[in-house]
Amino acid sequence: MTTKRTRQIVEALRDYCAAAAIAPGGQLPPEREMAHLLGCSRETLRKALAELEYAGDFWRHVGQGTFLGPRPLGHPVRGTILVQGASPLQLMQARLTLEPSVAAEAAALTTPAQIAYLSDLVDRGRRAATRADCERLDAAFHRGIAEVTGNPILLGLLDYLAGARRHAAWQREWEVTYRKLGVAEFTERHSLQHEEVVACIQRGAADAASDAMRRHLQTIFTAMRGSGLPR
DSSP: OOOHHHHHHHHHHHHHHHHTTOOTTOBOOOHHHHHHHHTSOHHHHHHHHHHHHHTTSEEEETTTEEEESSOOTTSOOOHHHHHHTSOHHHHHHHHHHHHHHHHHHHHTTOOHHHHHHHHHHHHHHHTOOSHHHHHHHHHHHHHHHHHHHTOHHHHHHHHHHHGGGGSHHHHHHHHHHHHHHOHHHHHHHHHHHHHHHHHHHHTTOHHHHHHHHHHHHHHHHHHHHHTTOOO
16 A cells, blocks of 8 residues: 555655656666655655556666666566556466466476475465465465476466565455455365365376366456456
8 A cells, every 4th residue: 555655755756857857768866865865765765666667657677776757668577567567367367377387297296295295284274264374375385386396487486476465456356355255165165176286296197286276276266356356
């Protein structure tokens, strides 16, 4: 949620650029100097800059600075902006594309110790009493499957998508979905589906593991879409 102070700094940044006659593409002073000029903390300044970057009014590049105007064509998009610009359903679509393949790969590589770890996460998830605990253990379960593959690229991609859960848009919409399903139904259905994924991985059934993961994620996707989320 945007605070009143952040909104004030957003407007102060716009006013500063106008008063300083900074042309599109022009560079702003370093963060430390800008925070001093605007009388705010660097944390507040960064939150304001993030909002302005998302709106296309500024763009930033690590090690180079902050620039006025939209990001030049062909310039890499910051990962945080990419996630913030995606809807919860788009993020679920990305998971549906990636995670069934990760589950299939895990089925070919798993060890008894890894199966025991995943099974323990399933049991703890079934006993989760709050949405926060349920979400934390669910994230640990899906990450645990990626850990089985030993592939740092796959693990990094899943960590990247999992980071979206910390954004306000995801949290708002997930709360709606969670309440609609009900705590008991949600935890039990999830646990049964997680158990099925683990069972397929344990017996080395790659195709079955992929299908089980797809059905699991599709359940979430359908529930979120049924809550009236925009695509």
